[in-house]
Amino acid sequence: MPSIREVARLAEVSVATVSRVVNHTGPVRPETRTRVEAAIERLGYVPHGGARSLSLRRTGNVGVVLPDVHGAFFSELVRGIDVAARAAGYHLLVSGSHSDLAESAAVLRALHGRIDGLVLMMPVGSDRGDEWLRRHLPHRVPTVLLNHPLAEGAHDAIRVDNRHGARLAIDHLVELGHRRIAMICGPAGNHDAEERRLGYDEALRAARLPREPALVVSGEFDEASGMRACSQLAVASERPTAVFAANDAMAIGCLAALRERRLRVPEDLSLVGFDDIPVARYVSPALTTVSVPIAQLGRLAMQRLLAAAAEPDAPRHDDVLAPVLAVRGSTAPPAPAAAPSPDLLAAHQPGGPA
Amino acid sequence: MPSIREVARLAEVSVATVSRVVNHTGPVRPETRTRVEAAIERLGYVPHGGARSLSLRRTGNVGVVLPDVHGAFFSELVRGIDVAARAAGYHLLVSGSHSDLAESAAVLRALHGRIDGLVLMMPVGSDRGDEWLRRHLPHRVPTVLLNHPLAEGAHDAIRVDNRHGARLAIDHLVELGHRRIAMICGPAGNHDAEERRLGYDEALRAARLPREPALVVSGEFDEASGMRACSQLAVASERPTAVFAANDAMAIGCLAALRERRLRVPEDLSLVGFDDIPVARYVSPALTTVSVPIAQLGRLAMQRLLAAAAEPDAPRHDDVLAPVLAVRGSTAPPAPAAAPSPDLLAAHQPGGPA
DNA sequence: CTGAAAGCGCTTACAG
DNA sequence: CTGAAAGCGCTTACAG
Numbered sequence: 001m002p003s004i005r006e007v008a009r010l011a012e013v014s015v016a017t018v019s020r021v022v023n024h025t026g027p028v029r030p031e032t033r034t035r036v037e038a039a040i041e042r043l044g045y046v047p048h049g050g051a052r053s054l055s056l057r058r059t060g061n062v063g064v065v066l067p068d069v070h071g072a073f074f075s076e077l078v079r080g081i082d083v084a085a086r087a088a089g090y091h092l093l094v095s096g097s098h099s100d101l102a103e104s105a106a107v108l109r110a111l112h113g114r115i116d117g118l119v120l121m122m123p124v125g126s127d128r129g130d131e132w133l134r135r136h137l138p139h140r141v142p143t144v145l146l147n148h149p150l151a152e153g154a155h156d157a158i159r160v161d162n163r164h165g166a167r168l169a170i171d172h173l174v175e176l177g178h179r180r181i182a183m184i185c186g187p188a189g190n191h192d193a194e195e196r197r198l199g200y201d202e203a204l205r206a207a208r209l210p211r212e213p214a215l216v217v218s219g220e221f222d223e224a225s226g227m228r229a230c231s232q233l234a235v236a237s238e239r240p241t242a243v244f245a246a247n248d249a250m251a252i253g254c255l256a257a258l259r260e261r262r263l264r265v266p267e268d269l270s271l272v273g274f275d276d277i278p279v280a281r282y283v284s285p286a287l288t289t290v291s292v293p294i295a296q297l298g299r300l301a302m303q304r305l306l307a308a309a310a311e312p313d314a315p316r317h318d319d320v321l322a323p324v325l326a327v328r329g330s331t332a333p334p335a336p337a338a339a340p341s342p343d344l345l346a347a348h349q350p351g352g353p354a
Numbered sequence: 355m356p357s358i359r360e361v362a363r364l365a366e367v368s369v370a371t372v373s374r375v376v377n378h379t380g381p382v383r384p385e386t387r388t389r390v391e392a393a394i395e396r397l398g399y400v401p402h403g404g405a406r407s408l409s410l411r412r413t414g415n416v417g418v419v420l421p422d423v424h425g426a427f428f429s430e431l432v433r434g435i436d437v438a439a440r441a442a443g444y445h446l447l448v449s450g451s452h453s454d455l456a457e458s459a460a461v462l463r464a465l466h467g468r469i470d471g472l473v474l475m476m477p478v479g480s481d482r483g484d485e486w487l488r489r490h491l492p493h494r495v496p497t498v499l500l501n502h503p504l505a506e507g508a509h510d511a512i513r514v515d516n517r518h519g520a521r522l523a524i525d526h527l528v529e530l531g532h533r534r535i536a537m538i539c540g541p542a543g544n545h546d547a548e549e550r551r552l553g554y555d556e557a558l559r560a561a562r563l564p565r566e567p568a569l570v571v572s573g574e575f576d577e578a579s580g581m582r583a584c585s586q587l588a589v590a591s592e593r594p595t596a597v598f599a600a601n602d603a604m605a606i607g608c609l610a611a612l613r614e615r616r617l618r619v620p621e622d623l624s625l626v627g628f629d630d631i632p633v634a635r636y637v638s639p640a641l642t643t644v645s646v647p648i649a650q651l652g653r654l655a656m657q658r659l660l661a662a663a664a665e666p667d668a669p670r671h672d673d674v675l676a677p678v679l680a681v682r683g684s685t686a687p688p689a690p691a692a693a694p695s696p697d698l699l700a701a702h703q704p705g706g707p708a
Numbered sequence: 709c710t711g712a713a714a715g716c717g718c719t720t721a722c723a724g
Numbered sequence: 725c726t727g728a729a730a731g732c733g734c735t736t737a738c739a740g
Contacts, residue, residue, distance in 0.1 A: 001466075001492075001493055001494055003732090003733055003734085004733065004734065005733080005734095013710075013711085014710065014711045014712075015711090015733090015734080015735090016710070016711060016712080016713095016735080016736080017709090017710060017711075019734070019735060019736085020709095020710090020735095023735085025735085025736090026709085026710090026736090027709055027710095028709070028710085029709055029710085032709080032710080044493075046463055046466045046467075046492075047466070047467070047733085047734075048466060048467030048732090048733050048734065049464060049465065049466055049467040049468045049734095050404060050407050050408050050413060050467040050468055050732090050733080050734090051408055051467060051716090051732070051733030051734040051735090052467070052733080052734055052735080053404050053716090053734090054404050054405055054408055054715095054716045054717065054718090054732090054733080054734070054735095055715080055716055055733080055734045055735045055736085056716085056734085056735070057716070059404060060464070061447070061468075069429070069432060069433050069436055070429070070433050071429070071632075072426065072429070072633075074429075075423070075424070075425070075426070075428075075429035078423060078448075079423050079424050079450070082423055082448075082449075082450055086449075086450075086452075091447060091449055091461075091464060091465075092447070092448050092449065093415070093445060093446070093447050093448075094432075094436075094446050094447075094448045095436075095440075095445055095446065096433070096436055096440075098440075107445075109400055110403060110414070110445060111403065111445075112355075112400040112401070112402060112403055113400075113401070113402030113403040113404040113405060113406070113717080113718095114403045114404055114415075138355075138400075139355055139398075140355055223632065223633065223635075223636045227636075252633060252636045252637075253636060255636070255638065256635075256636045256637075256638070256640070259638050259639075278425075278577065279426075279577065279606060279633055281610075282577045282581075282606045282607060282609070282610045282637075283606075283610075283636075283637055283638065284609065284610065284613050284637065284638040285613075286610070357716090357717055357718085358717065358718065359717080359718095367726075367727085368726065368727045368728075369717090369718080369719090369727090370719080370720080370726070370727060370728085370729095371725090371726060371727075373718070373719060373720085374719095374725095374726090377719085379719085379720090380720090380725085380726090381725055381726095382725070382726085383725055383726085386725080386726080401717085401718075402716090402717050402718065403718095404716090404717080404718090405716070405717030405718040405719090405732090406717080406718055406719080407718090407732090408716090408717080408718070408719095408731095408732045408733065408734090409717080409718045409719045409720085409731080409732055410718085410719070410732085411732070467733080467734095
């Protein structure tokens with residue numbers, strides 16, 4: 001890995017000149033340029049990005065710090081940011097914080113001086129958030145906060161209207177005629193999970209439906225916990241006719257659990273997810289879900305970062321993205337109470353309806 | 355963002371001393387340390403990672419360059435590398451090359467001087483590969499090549515035995531009694547796709563089964579193309595009794611297409627995928643698939659990188675990971691030829707077997 | 709059109 | 725135990 005100095009020596013020019021031909025900055029006599037280019041080719045010189053950054057005070061990297069890099073949602077999000085970043089000439093420095101606040105802080109420290117912008121999704125909810133941000137957010141680095149409740153400050157914020165999304169889901173089920181609607185919540189402390197839960201509560205209240213504690217179970221945003229949660233609901237004394245899962249992964253786990261129990265979706269039970277990850281439309285039946293514009297989220301985040309870099313003193317934005325309901329095959333009106341599916345009640349009514 | 359110089363000034367010491375207390379390197383008198391720490395706290399000083407890298411000639415980053423950052427497979431792979439990297443104190447600089455060779459080269463250039471190690475998965479197959487690598491691979495940076503055919507050189511290589519994996523899949527179907535086994539291939543030029551195809555051919559030959567061109571269709575490694583490919587097969591004059599898809603995403607697309615056509619899996623048609631992405635066990639029916647140890651792949655890659663950094667002159671490794679078959683619900687013996695499923699042949703035998 | 713020199717923010721022998 | 729100085733590999737006024 002020769003340095004610029006060696007190229008200069010071989011071409012018999014100064015390092016300043018080499019820099020000029022590499023970056024096409026400033027005028028260079030054609031024959032000088034040729035000599036330098038020959039030396040570069042001969043030595044296989046490639047500029048040292050790190051040194052360049054230090055000098056230019058611009059790294060060309062944007063940091064992406066998420067609670068996790070696991071799963072379809074984050075995968076889509078990273079991809080969305082990546083596409084927009086590459087288009088703008090940036091690379092991504094990606095870190096999962098493993099949902100740990102202390103680790104997030106460590107990551108942010110490590111990123112200082114390595115990034116020109118930051119996209120951060122906090123691993124926790126509202127508590128402590130503000131003070132923590134003040135302490136750990138890098139100064140003078142354009143930052144956009146994803147789905148964080150306390151959006152005031154020197155950074156941009158982009159949020160998904162989780163409550164509205166949950167309401168769309170529940171309203172849809174209510175319109176279909178469901179009265180007993182269960183929810184599989186996300187992990188405690190997770191901000192998105194909490195909001196989706198609030199939306200569920202609100203929607204039930206709006207529909208004048210009672211809230212039954214037995215119909216609310218919790219999961220961890222993954223398929224396995226969705227399966228477990230679903231099994232819990234299946235043994236409830238009065239089974240729900242519909243289930244709203246706080247994300248698609250859990251909904252898909254739920255689908256698997258129902259299949260094991262020989263319960264049909266949507267005939268015996270309707271199911272709604274949240275996120276609209278790519279596989280949602282391919283499971284069986286295709287999942288009705290609240291569609292979050294994940295790619296748009298990534299694109300908008302980069303856009304805000306670029307704007308903040310261009311105009312550091314302009315006021316910051318606080319965007320709220322509205323999800324829409326994607327109605328697919330996993331929802332239908334409930335089976336008429338008078339003639340329930342034989343499968344469904346077989347266990348409870350040994351004789352069954354002849 | 356105060357620099358080390360300002361901390362030094364405030365604490366009335368030299369920058370060397372500040373550096374010593376920050377990095378716990380070299381002895382410092384307790385009261386001096388206290389003064390420095392107070393200054394650091396007061397100023398909110400965080401060391402500039404970029405400058406530190408330049409000085410130390412160590413960045414703490416490892417580059418990950420993949421054909422794409424999309425989809426469950428790459429998502430899992432990145433996660434596997436991330437977990438191992440973080441454990442070793444490294445961060446990930448991730449780039450998708452969008453399956454373009456020129457873009458890969460650009461990415462590699464941009465990474466020079468920003469990484470201590472590189473995990474690279476080439477976007478193309480065997481042709482040109484060797485020369486390209488010689489030109490574009492960074493010198494003196496430990497590198498591990500993933501699933502690349504030409505594994506000799508100054509880098510480590512880790513490969514998945516795709517042919518063996520494909521043989522496992524086909525052998526399983528043959529043992530179940532299938533004779534007409536179709537394949538949905540991956541994109542042309544993709545090395546993994548080509549090898550899986552070769553394994554399919556080999557296995558058919560070993561089982562003395564004829565290779566029928568009409569039973570081989572191609573896809574693009576995503577769900578949508580799996581659906582299309584499956585539809586092609588469904589209208590073939592003689593329908594296969596089993597389908598081997600070159601990856602899980604296409605298998606899942608295929609599952610959706612079959613559902614639309616009211617063909618049952620595995621009763622009417624058996625289906626095998628490849629990769630064993632997390633969702634494979636949750637689709638309906640659970641997908642029989644060739645399980646690639648994705649997380650292990652990531653872990654091993656980091657391990658090789660660390661070893662190469664520690665002993666640059668030790669000989670490099672060339673590991674081959676053996677996939678195993680995960681038999682789940684999407685495969686079964688074919689319907690007996692004498693009494694085919696009515697659904698299956700309804701279109702061809704209007705009368706059907708009475 | 710070109711070069712000498714300072715500077716980006718750190719680390720680390722070397723000397724004291 | 726501490727500091728002055730060189731150096732990591734680049735860029736960029738400034739002067740010529």
